[in-house]
Amino acid sequence: MTRKERMRASRLAKLGDVGPLVAASLCRRDNVCGNPNCKCARGEKHKKWCLTFKGARNKTKTIHVPKDMVEEVREWTEEHKRVKLLLGEISELSMEIIREYGPRKRAAMRATKERKR
Numbered sequence: 001m002t003r004k005e006r007m008r009a010s011r012l013a014k015l016g017d018v019g020p021l022v023a024a025s026l027c028r029r030d031n032v033c034g035n036p037n038c039k040c041a042r043g044e045k046h047k048k049w050c051l052t053f054k055g056a057r058n059k060t061k062t063i064h065v066p067k068d069m070v071e072e073v074r075e076w077t078e079e080h081k082r083v084k085l086l087l088g089e090i091s092e093l094s095m096e097i098i099r100e101y102g103p104r105k106r107a108a109m110r111a112t113k114e115r116k117r
């Protein structure tokens with residue numbers, strides 16, 4: 001294995017322990033419920049957690065995240081970032097392996113010729 005192939009293998013191994021993930025960003029919104037007697041009408045707005053993501057035709061969509069799930073969902077978004085980074089590196093390394101193939105093969109052929117002499 002070449003150095004690049006070893007680097008790629010180590011990243012592929014890291015992909016082996018992928019956990020739950022979600023391709024979205026966690027955000028918090030301040031909400032007013034509309035009830036004139038509620039505390040939010042006096043400025044103490046309701047905190048709502050949500051996930052935004054790109055839906056069909058690249059439109060940004062939002063879904064509500066129940067408060068009890070926020071910490072867990074935060075881990076899912078971080079796992080997605082980790083996997084995305086790994087996929088990018090694996091793809092980049094694969095391209096470098098392709099680029100190195102020709103020169104490596106020519107060098108190997110030259111070495112064989114030298115030995116035959």
Ligand SMILES: [Zn+2]
Nearest residue numbers: 032033038040
């Ligand atoms: Zn309210």
